[in-house]
Amino acid sequence: MRRDRRRRVRLTVVSTLVASLMTFGSAAALAHPVSEFGLPDCFGARISHGSSDHGQTPVDRAAALQVVVDDILANGSDEEKDFVMEFFGESVEVREFIRFVQLNCSDDPPFLPF
Numbered sequence: 001m002r003r004d005r006r007r008r009v010r011l012t013v014v015s016t017l018v019a020s021l022m023t024f025g026s027a028a029a030l031a032h033p034v035s036e037f038g039l040p041d042c043f044g045a046r047i048s049h050g051s052s053d054h055g056q057t058p059v060d061r062a063a064a065l066q067v068v069v070d071d072i073l074a075n076g077s078d079e080e081k082d083f084v085m086e087f088f089g090e091s092v093e094v095r096e097f098i099r100f101v102q103l104n105c106s107d108d109p110p111f112l113p114f
Contacts, residue, residue, distance in 0.1 A: 035105070042105035047098075062097035 035045035050056045072084045
């Protein structure tokens with residue numbers, strides 16, 4: 001029961017993160033559909049696409065993700081805040097952005113990619 005609730009919260013938070021990132025111009029590379037989850041090239045394709053096609057470095061993309069995390073920490077539910085704090089902490093570092101991309105390239109991502 002608790003695991004199902006945690007998965008629902010995770011799904012909501014990650015979906016909110018991705019949907020919110022689509023609204024930021026500098027974060028377009030984060031929301032642009034590239035490759036498919038579960039494919040061996042997914043992670044590399046998504047990281048290089050952001051840099052080569054959108055001129056966004058992983059540092060730029062982590063900064064865009066930080067804006068969304070800050071919004072969730074300011075306005076989200078307690079469960080959403082707990083998940084964000086557990087996954088990212090108060091500040092998003094490049095390694096956490098990379099982990100976020102890896103999570104969404106896994107065989108079992110928490111949501112269906114756009």
